[in-house]
Amino acid sequence: MPNSPLAHALGDAIAAPIRLATVLQQSIAALDQVTGDAVRDAAALTLAATARSAAVSARARTAAAGTEPTGTPNGPEAGATPDVGATTVAVTLPGADVEPAGPDAAAVHVLTGPALEADAVASYAAPELVPHKHRRVDYDFFSGIAPEIRNPGGALPGANLWDTPPSAERPVPVVLVHGTAGGGQTNWGPYVPLLTNNGFSVFTLTYGAIPGSTWPVSAMGGMRRIEDSAAEFGAFVQRVLDATGARQVDVVGHSQGTLVPGYWAKHLGGADRIRRYVSLAPLWQGTRAFGGLRGTLAAVGMRFGVAGLDVAASLSIPQMITGSDFLAELWSGGSPYVAGIEYTNISTRHDEFVVPYTSGQVPGCPGMDVTNIVVQDGCPADHSDHLGICGSRRAATIALNALDDIDQTPVPVEFVPPFFG
Numbered sequence: 236m237p238n239s240p241l242a243h244a245l246g247d248a249i250a251a252p253i254r255l256a257t258v259l260q261q262s263i264a265a266l267d268q269v270t271g272d273a274v275r276d277a278a279a280l281t282l283a284a285t286a287r288s289a290a291v292s293a294r295a296r297t298a299a300a301g302t303e304p305t306g307t308p309n310g311p312e313a314g315a316t317p318d319v320g321a322t323t324v325a326v327t328l329p330g331a332d333v334e335p336a337g338p339d340a341a342a343v344h345v346l347t348g349p350a351l352e353a354d355a356v357a358s359y360a361a362p363e364l365v366p367h368k369h370r371r372v373d374y375d376f377f378s379g380i381a382p383e384i385r386n387p388g389g390a391l392p393g394a395n396l397w398d399t400p401p402s403a404e405r406p407v408p409v410v411l412v413h414g415t416a417g418g419g420q421t422n423w424g425p426y427v428p429l430l431t432n433n434g435f436s437v438f439t440l441t442y443g444a445i446p447g448s449t450w451p452v453s454a455m456g457g458m459r460r461i462e463d464s465a466a467e468f469g470a471f472v473q474r475v476l477d478a479t480g481a482r483q484v485d486v487v488g489h490s491q492g493t494l495v496p497g498y499w500a501k502h503l504g505g506a507d508r509i510r511r512y513v514s515l516a517p518l519w520q521g522t523r524a525f526g527g528l529r530g531t532l533a534a535v536g537m538r539f540g541v542a543g544l545d546v547a548a549s550l551s552i553p554q555m556i557t558g559s560d561f562l563a564e565l566w567s568g569g570s571p572y573v574a575g576i577e578y579t580n581i582s583t584r585h586d587e588f589v590v591p592y593t594s595g596q597v598p599g600c601p602g603m604d605v606t607n608i609v610v611q612d613g614c615p616a617d618h619s620d621h622l623g624i625c626g627s628r629r630a631a632t633i634a635l636n637a638l639d640d641i642d643q644t645p646v647p648v649e650f651v652p653p654f655f656g
Contacts (some may be wrong), residue, residue, distance in 0.1 A: 244604045247292060309415030370428035376626030376656045387450045391420050393431035394439050397478045402438035407510055408436040408479050410472060414490030414516075414625075415457040415551060417441075422489060425631055425656075433635060433642075438475050438484075442467045442495065443551065461554050461561055462493075465498040466525050469505050478507065483510040485638050489625045490588070491551055493517035493580075493595070498565055500573045511577045513634045516586055516621050517595030519571040521557035524590040557594070570600050578605040579637040585611075585653060588621040608633060610651070617651040626656025 299451045370393060382391055394411075401408055409430055413422035419439035430437045441456040443464035457464065458478045472484055486496045486509055493514035499505040500512075554561035565571050572578055582595040589595055592609070601606030610617045610630055 242314055254499065263430040285310060305486070306359065321511045366484075369432045372425055372428045372432065373632045374425050374626055374628040374631065374656060376424070376622045376654070377421075378626070379418075379421045379427075380424075382424070383418060383420040383451075383454055386420075387454065388441070389420065390439055391423060391427040394419075394423075394427045394437045396436065397434070401479055402434055405436065406481060407483055407485050408438055408475050408481055409485045409487060409638060410467065410468075410475060410496075411437065411439045411441075412488040412492030412496055413441065413456060414488075414492050415555075416455040417489065417492070418454045418456050421454060421549060422492075422625065425626055425628075426487065426634075427449065429631055429635060430638075433639065436479060436640065438471075439469045440468070442471070457551055459492065459551065461494055461498055461551050464495050465503055468495050469499045469503050472499075472505065472508060476568075483508050485509070485511040485513070487513045487515070487634055487638070488517070490518070491555065493519075494555070494565065497571055497573075498561075499563065501567075501571075506573045506575065509573075509576050511579070511638055513579045513581070513637045514595065515581050515630060515634065516589055516624050517580050518555060518589045519565075519580075519597045520594035521555055521559060521562045522589050522594060523557050524588050525552060525556050570603070571597065572599050572603050574600075576604070577637075578603075579632055579634070580605070580607045581610060581624065583606070583610050583617070583619045583621070583630075585591060585618055585620045586624070606637070614648045614651075616649065618653045619651045619656055620653040623651065623653045623656035627651045628656075630656070 379391060382389075411419070411423045411426055413419065418441040423439055427437050427439065441454065441455045443459040443461075444453050444455065445458050475484055476482070488494075488496055493516070496505070496509060496512065497519075500509050553559060578599065580595050580597070582589070582592045584592050586592040586595075596607040596609065597605070598607065610619060610624065610633070612629070614629060617627070617629055619630065624630045628650065629647050629651055632644050636643050636646070
């Protein structure tokens with residue numbers, strides 16, 4: 236047993252979250268330095284871009300006051316009292332967690348005015364630095380990790396705008412549900428900007444984190460029993476509905492995040508509060524990838540006199556193994572689906588965790604609305620795997636179209652690498 240391939244695989248699986256936490260911690264110092272350099276560069280560019288406007292503003296106020304500036308281009312003479320006509324410029328950069336009030340709000344605020352008249356300092360917004368409505372979409376599964384390091388436990392820019400109602404064109408908020416060891420930021424780097432750029436109101440959460448854990452371990456969700464995570468997800472959805480005034484949400488889930496909303500809808504009263512349900516790498520029938528885990532846990536039980544599966548009852552992984560009691564409960568009534576919800580399942584043939592990948596391609600019962608899509612159909616160059624499918628432009632466009640009532644975007648046929656997407 237100690238030298239078996241299964242033991243090595245199990246050890247790697249247990250060590251993976253620890254390795255990720257170590258990498259995150261080692262990256263903080265370097266990223267902080269890069270962020271600080273970027274802020275200083277932005278301030279310098281702002282000053283250069285607004286120097287002329289600042290001078291014009293100061294001269295205009297000086298003229299209105301009927302005085303002439305006495306300061307020289309190089310500033311007041313040594314020992315002289317600062318002149319009221321001298322120009323002062325102050326730059327304020329909002330923090331990463333501050334969302335602009337609207338499309339016309341200034342990303343950088345430049346204050347200009349006479350040096351001795353702090354009360355009369357005026358505000359000038361550099362036009363070229365006013366935030367654009369569109370954010371850059373980085374199609375890389377790992378593009379959400381840097382924002383999590385910069386803003387631990389926060390939300391990606393554009394997400395979780397609790398005081399901003401959805402638009403009339405897109406009245407249904409979208410909730411993104413991460414996979415095992417994922418989080419509200421780390422799992423959704425491409426999806427938040429893609430959806431918000433297209434006018435959707437987007438909300439994210441990190442569910443199922445280990446109770447009492449601190450960051451960065453707290454940033455890895457999906458570690459508790461799926462029933463508990465489903466209840467946590469349901470409470471979050473209710474908060475979204477209360478804040479937005481909407482009656483339903485759309486859901487986009489990845490991996491375990493395709494099971495959590497399903498359990499809530501079917502067994503915890505959420506059936507009428509989900510409109511559309513888009514699943515990336517779903518596993519409705521579970522996975523055989525960790526099938527040997529049952530034997531390992533049984534061996535643990537025999538050796539130590541405890542039930543192996545009971546030891547892991549607080550973990551979600553055993554619940555996702557084909558044939559688990561959890562999946563049997565999810566399938567009560569003969570289907571994992573709920574009538575009245577529109578389902579879109581997006582799978583990849585190269586999924587190394589959902590085995591077989593067809594576990595996520597389950598047809599619906601008569602009267603149910605289920606669409607099954609395999610990303611390699613029509614695009615053999617798509618090599619996305621379990622992680623890469625969540626960073627792929629191709630899969631993201633399919634998901635966008637499944638949510639969109641107004642526009643349909645052409646789905647790209649292009650090379651998609653594994654791992655990153």
